[in-house]
Amino acid sequence: MKEKIVLLNPPAPTLNMRDMYSSTVSKGLYCWPQVDLLVLSGILSKEFDISIIDANALRLTNDQTMEIIKKAAPYALIFMAGSSSKCNDLGFAYKVKNSFRDMLIIGEGGFLRNNPVQEMQDNVFLDAVLLNFTSDDILGFLKNDTSELNNLAVRKNDVVICGKTKYSTGYFSYPVPRHEQLDFSKYRLSHGRRIPLTSVISSYGCVGKCAFCVSSNIPYIMRDVDNITDELRYVEKLGIREVFFRDVSFGSVKKHALALCQNIIENKIKLGWVCDMRADSIDEERMVSMKRAGCHAIHIGVESANQMILDRYSKNMKIETIEQAFRLAHKHGIKTIGYFIIGIPGESEEDIINTIDFAIKLRCDYASFNFAIPIVGTELRKECLENDWLNSDDGSFDGSFSPVIETGSIPYQRLRELRDIAFRRFYLRPEYIFDRITKLKTVFEAKMLVLEFLNMSKTAVLNIFKRNR
Ligand code: SF4
Structure with a gap:
């Protein structure tokens, strides 16, 4: 049986757009599926059982989201974070780690990508930060292979190690993302x-x-x-x-x-x-x-x-x-x-x-x-x-x-x-x-x-x- 990974757009009091390293608060009329999570759902579905939770679009509370994560009991959680909701996003991820100590917690988003070492030092509950969500290097890390550390910053024996950001040299591709998991009435x-x-x-x-x-x-x-x-x-x-x-x-x-x-x-x-x-x-x-x-x-x-x-x-x-x-x-x-x-x-x-x-x-x-x-x-x-x-x-x-x-x-x-x-x-x-x-x-x-x-x-x-x- 494949292990489970949860891809999370965290709950927040405001409707936040955090994908493509952006961070804006919707003024009420627009909301789209967060593409980083969709791309990752395609890449990770090769090896894992994927569950996308767009808690922000669904307007879930922290408690409701926590309950869903508890039921899913994933091996790892990848959460999005944006600078305009930084405290909220990191705060929620911290609570998840506190409740489920064995779960790998991986952050993804603009301010994390641009300052991964500092952010991981400041937020010791983070096990890794993704530097390029279009790459499948994350698969190695999730399978406990840290010999090649590209497109990731990880914590190893309490030390943060930042790999290189590498980009595809030809056209990139990935398996079809799991769009069917989204509630389209929200977008x-x-x-x-x-x-x-x-x-x-x-x-x-x-x-x-x-x-x-x-x-x-x-x-x-x-x-x-x-x-x-x-x-x-x-x-x-x-x-x-x-x-x-x-x-x-x-x-x-x-x-x-x-x-x-x-x-x-x-x-x-x-x-x-x-x-x-x-x-x-x-x-x-x-x-x-x-x-x-x-x-x-x-x-x-x-x-x-x-x-x-x-x-x-x-x-x-x-x-x-x-x-x-x-x-x-x-x-x-x-x-x-x-x-x-x-x-x-x-x-x-x-x-x-x-x-x-x-x-x-x-x-x-x-x-x-x-x-x-x-x-x-x-x-x-x-x-x-x-x-x-x-x-x-x-x-x-x-x-x-x-x-x-x-x-x-x-x-x-x-x-x-x-x-x-x-x-x-x-x-x-x-x-x-x-x-x-x-x-x-x-x-x-x-x-x-x-x-x-x-x-x-x-x-x-x-x-x-x-x-x-
Ligand atoms: S660098 Fe940014 S603002 Fe400039 S063209 Fe590209 S996406 Fe637009």
Whole structure:
């Protein structure tokens, strides 16, 4: 009989997205299956009996989750952790170890990956930390073979040993993940077109070197196209209708993107899908092919309207390239979700206003305005620490809520006001609202529009209440 492994997205008071080394708190409307756990479920199912517990999406309490773990009695537990819920995630894993002393406890997530030795020294209950969730090196460790220690940091005789992070040199692949274990009623994207939704990856890492992003440290590797297609066929058979490609930069190698789209079309896979792309990967050929293969929305990291800021933080992107990318996506009927940073060092108030204007000019279908966050392992964090610009240095923050970088040029309170202005100016335009209504294609989209409106109204009232306290 195979030994059991539990893959856990820990319970938390907030709905947290922790996959792909990210860490954000959902503002209520979106929640997707955590792709790291899905990939691991495929890799580990070769040798182990896998159980995925998405306690966070299921809104389980600590006690309920503990009860499920107790019943499963696994040999090892791999848990996700994110910087915005760091204390919560480590705290829960600690409780598990305290209750089940023989269980191997393995952590996975951005801040653990970027500082594994220190984190394992600080958290002595951790038996190992995963450094690359696409690698099957974890199998050796779980079978008590620690002769080769790649892609893992482990504790051996009370000493933490950190192996090398190694990446696949060719296309990577793994057995089909265990999507069927998820409760699909819990997942949706605010700009999704349909449900049920699941997450898949076609690549890992990024071609970009942006100084504020943790993926800039991970080389871009691609997954075998037939292997991706097998997974898409499988999820379609399960009744899934929408896929979120969780790659941080989908389609950066044109040949790979076109081959995947061709496979989807030839196999008559009828899934709708959404992905994240760099603006300089968006061209006519990819848009035509992606649209035909089911893509209906793309997330694009714009960051700033100021070329000097893009250059300073190594975005390696021209403003004209960004404009061209949005034009092309719209031309092919693909929705755009623009991501913008507010309060990155070097920005003036005028720059932020220009960025808000730019979001409107680009005609994004959605815009996400987030405060700059000094993520562990990034150049931006180093710069902030060197200049003493942080109001907190424990790494537990989330750019969706409060600014944490203060350079002296714009006070926190003003940054918050500027973000409120960004939301109001972008979303409360009559032409924007009209555009959204006329573009509705499914009942699900209409429902999400109403929910979004209610959610935004609630946030606006809460903000007024907070300011007047
Ligand atoms: S392009 Fe996007 S994912 Fe890649 S390093 Fe830059 S911000 Fe990160």
